[in-house]
Amino acid sequence: QVQLVQSGAEVKKPGASVKVSCKASGYTFTGYYMHWVRQAPGQGLEWVGWIDPNSGGTNYARKFKGRVTMTRDTSISTAYMELNSLGSDDTAVFYCVRTYFDTIGPLGFDYWGQGTLVTVSS
């Protein structure tokens, strides 16, 4: 069965960086794009960006460009999201999510990771 298992909660100081991992299983890792979505406490969902695990190509939301880096290691079917220069407003749950790009378009975020809470506090 498809699973996306994320790394554990992190506590970081302002100005630090965080790297969250997402290990995929149960499907061909390189066949699906991996997105990252952020959710601040009690707030809605915010798209961070995606990586194509096949090519390594990325696309980041304008808000995060210059501060986020998405990578992958195909040998262990794992995607990573690193966010730099953390501020208190980066405190949030980060989700990895897969999607398949069909000829007719993207077929939705069909599997989500369990989420990783990143807390930024001095």
Place this chain on the structure above:
Amino acid sequence: DIVMTQSPLSLPVIPGEPASISCSSSQSLLHINGYNFLDWYLQKPGQSPQLLIYLASNRASGVPDRFSGSGSGTEFTLRISRVEAEDVGIYYCMQTLQGITFGPGTKVEIK
């Protein structure tokens, strides 16, 4: 950026009764291929969101047929034919035509 809005933001529902949520976009989500790049998600309390509808009207695998999506261009609707207690949570629409943006969410709770 395409801005998504939803109404209502809070929706009290009665089990067994129908319910609907509206979603509007600041630009048309109709792709030249004829598909609308609009999805619907439900986030149940304490859980990760789950996909309900993709490309405006296609039910995701395993989603009960009481859920349906419709609309085109800038106006979309999610309908629940007969609400069940397990349908409570926050519903989000999301556009994927230009970047990705979510609506603010509609909180559905039992009346």
